[in-house]
Amino acid sequence: MGSAADDAALRTATRSIGLQIMLVSALVVVGALALTIAWVLHQTVPKERLEQVAAAGQGEVFVSAIDVVAGLIVLGIGGVVFAGLVTVVIARRAVRPLGDALxxxxxxxxxxxxxxxxxxxxxDARLQALQRKITGGAATADDRVTADLARLRDDSRALIDIVGDLLEAAGGDSSAAATMSDPVHLNEVVEDVLRSMSVLADEHDVALRYDAAGFALVDASAASLRRAVLAVVDNAIGHAPPGSTVTVSTRLERDSAVITVTDEGPGITGIKPTRVFDRFARSDPAPETTGTNAHASRPSFGIGLALVREVALRHGGSVRVAATSDTGTTLELVLPASSQGT
Structure with missing residues (x-):
């Protein structure tokens, strides 16, 4: 709904700008013709010569070619300057809403x-306090609850880091912060994401598998990298049918670290694969699964993969659809490996 309204507003603004430019062009042409005619009449022969020509019954008027060329050059320069000034004014008016939106x-x-x-x-403080109580004996919990509590604490800290990363990105200093940060161990980030997403995968009856080939350091903030990997894995889980497997793998290729995420879903349909990383772009929903393993799919707003591309580009990397068919889809995230070693 909002996208349609935005498209309509964009079309209206485009027509308005086009009409303004057309009117300015028409004014420049008409003004140039009028000034040219006035210049030619001004540069004709003197009045006395005109009276003699009129008395002799002749209808011809002679104009110096040098004067005409000089006049046309002056008028041309004036028309270009006028059109440029008006275009600048129109451009500022056109860009102002975009600046406001940003x-x-x-x-x-x-x-x-x-x-x-x-x-x-x-x-995070409450989770930490609860951990201290259990450790100090003021509260009791079995090993499973203690482990789940530790994971909740890790997730809360990860959320705090993500919020901080978003705040830095909004301030426009995220790239500088990423450059100044220490290299991140890619495998550790991926393993941490898979631990966090295991709960969601279990709810969807989807298995997570991790294949690590090599160990890589990446010049990126841990929060940004976690956001990107989490969004790709979340997308795969959302499109994976119950009983299937989502496979995550990492490898080194020359000076790049490559993360691939493969699901066994129905593939990308209803949209070009290159457009899945556009904001608000969504493929056709998969047919609903019936039976005991059926699960309700979460609503998709077409933002997650767009954020992945933003993170990848911000750190000098890329993301693409490596393969897609009715047997599954593979997304590939490439980031520059750190020069400090692998």
Whole structure:
């Protein structure tokens, strides 16, 4: 609904800008013709000569070619300058809504991230306090509860890092922060993501498998890398049918670290594979599965993979659809490996 309204507003703005440029062009042409005619009449022979020509019954008027060429050059330069000034004014008016939208977007991300920081910090503090109680004997819990609590604490800290990364991205300094940060162990980030996503995978009756070939260091912030890997794995789980497997693998290729995520879903349909990374782009939903293993798919807003591309480009990498068919889809995330070693 919102996308259709945005498209309509964009078409309206385009027509308005086109009409303004057309009117300016028409004014420049008409003005140039009028000034040319006035210049030619001004540069004709003197009045006395005109009277003699009129008395002799002749209808010809002679104009110096040098004067005509000079006049046309002056008028041409004046027309170009006038058209340029008017075009600048029109361009500023056209770009102003885009600038306002970017400011609103950055302000929203910054405000949302800032507001989320406090409740997440409170949540992390409560989990930490509960851990201390269990460790100190003030509260009892079995090994499984203790392990789940530790994972909740890790997830809360990861959320805090993600919110901080979003806040930095809204401020426009995220690339500098990523460059200054220490290299990140890719395998550790992937393993951490898979541990966190195992709960969601179990709910969907989907198995997660990790194949690591080599050990890589990546010049990226841990929060940004975690966001990208988590979004790709989440997308795969969302399209994987019950009883299937999502395979995540990492490998080194020359100076790049490659993360591939493969699901066994129905493939990308209803949209070009190259467009799945566009914001709000969504493929056709998979047919609903019936039976005991059926699960309700979560709504998709077409944002997750767009964020993956944003993270990849921000760190000098790329993301693409390596393969897609009715037996599954493979997404490939490529990031530059750190020069400090592998």
């Amino acid at each position: 400011r609103v977007q950055r302000q929203f991300v910054a405000d949302a991230s800032h507001e989320l920081r406090t409740p997440l910090a409170v949540l």
